Amino acid sequence: MLKLKYLFHNNDLAEMILKNWSYDSDSLGMFQYYRISSNAVYPFRDQGEVHLLRFAPIEEKNQTNLAAELEFLTYLKLNQYGVMEAVPSHTGKELVEAHTPWGMYYASVFKRVPGNQMGSIDLTDQIVRSMGEALGQLHRLSRDYTPKQTKRWTYTDVLDWMKDVLGEFPSETAALNEIEVLQDYFANWPVTQQNFGLIHYDFELDNVFYDEESHSCYAIDFDDAMYHWYAMDVEQTLDSLRDEIRPDEWEQKKGILLQGYWREAGDTYDMESMFPACRRFANLYGYIRVLRSGAEQWAHEPEWMSGLRVRLDKARAAKAKQFGQQQNFQLPPK
Missing domain, CATH: 3.90.1200.10 (Aminoglycoside phosphotransferase (APH), C-terminal lobe)
Known part of the structure; x- marks a missing residue:
């Protein structure tokens, strides 16, 4: 769980970080369905498909662990395991270091999995x-x-x-x-x-x-x-x-x-x-x-x-x- 000071909803921060990826500009209203616990997670759409922006302050996360998580997800996906799929940013990175007025954040975007x-x-x-x-x-x-x-x-x-x-x-x-x-x-x-x-x-x-x-x-x-x-x-x-x-x-x-x-x-x-x-x-x-x-x-x-x-x-x-x-x-x- 993040420290309590990081649990505040921040639309501007989420939108600033999201600009590292493609998104449908008319879907930012979906940000109202955000959740924050171990990460901040904000839903949006890209070409009509629901994706999830996940980010957290760098002092709250271990970069090596995040990179290892993404590598393991790729392995599972290649082996036809039902798992969330990371979406590369504009620069081709699945893990982005975002510099913002509120500090530095690690961020990734994932496709929404099917089902409930x-x-x-x-x-x-x-x-x-x-x-x-x-x-x-x-x-x-x-x-x-x-x-x-x-x-x-x-x-x-x-x-x-x-x-x-x-x-x-x-x-x-x-x-x-x-x-x-x-x-x-x-x-x-x-x-x-x-x-x-x-x-x-x-x-x-x-x-x-x-x-x-x-x-x-x-x-x-x-x-x-x-x-x-x-x-x-x-x-x-x-x-x-x-x-x-x-x-x-x-x-x-x-x-x-x-x-x-x-x-x-x-x-x-x-x-x-x-x-x-x-x-x-x-x-x-x-x-x-x-x-x-x-x-x-x-x-x-x-x-x-x-x-x-x-x-x-x-x-x-x-x-x-x-x-x-x-x-x-x-x-x-x-």
């Missing part, structure tokens, strides 16, 4: 199975992927980043201890081609679209991708799905998703024993991102920001309650 967000449709057995298959196919392709230019960061880089952030918050001893526990624990996990590779990390209902016509899924927003155990992706997906399924149907839907996953991913192994530690990693990562996002405060904040701060504080408090839980992990099988 999984979070907005009825999650039938067929659709849940399709989501599992899409994740399994993603991991199968990841196993054969070797970056040509740049490599995405790893879970160890993310843990180091968390520790750096906490250097600004000396009272956060519980979170720091959580980092050290996970560093020690993950250091003993087996790393194989079958269980470890480049993951999406945020393969959740809002980032997966289901196309009714082709009965297939399309994944968007690889902004959080990292090298991690594939179990991390599966646990995140199940956690996202759990909130949308009735408790009496949960075990059945979980089984259907995992069945679809293994159908595409290949030989099964005891992945579920890895879920508790993965959930703990996600909880900690979310906590520290929220902590960093809301650290700065200003007098006379707008009402929306004050309301958002209250919600973020509640979410952070809930995550903090999980620190120190499940200390006695079992190591996954080799």
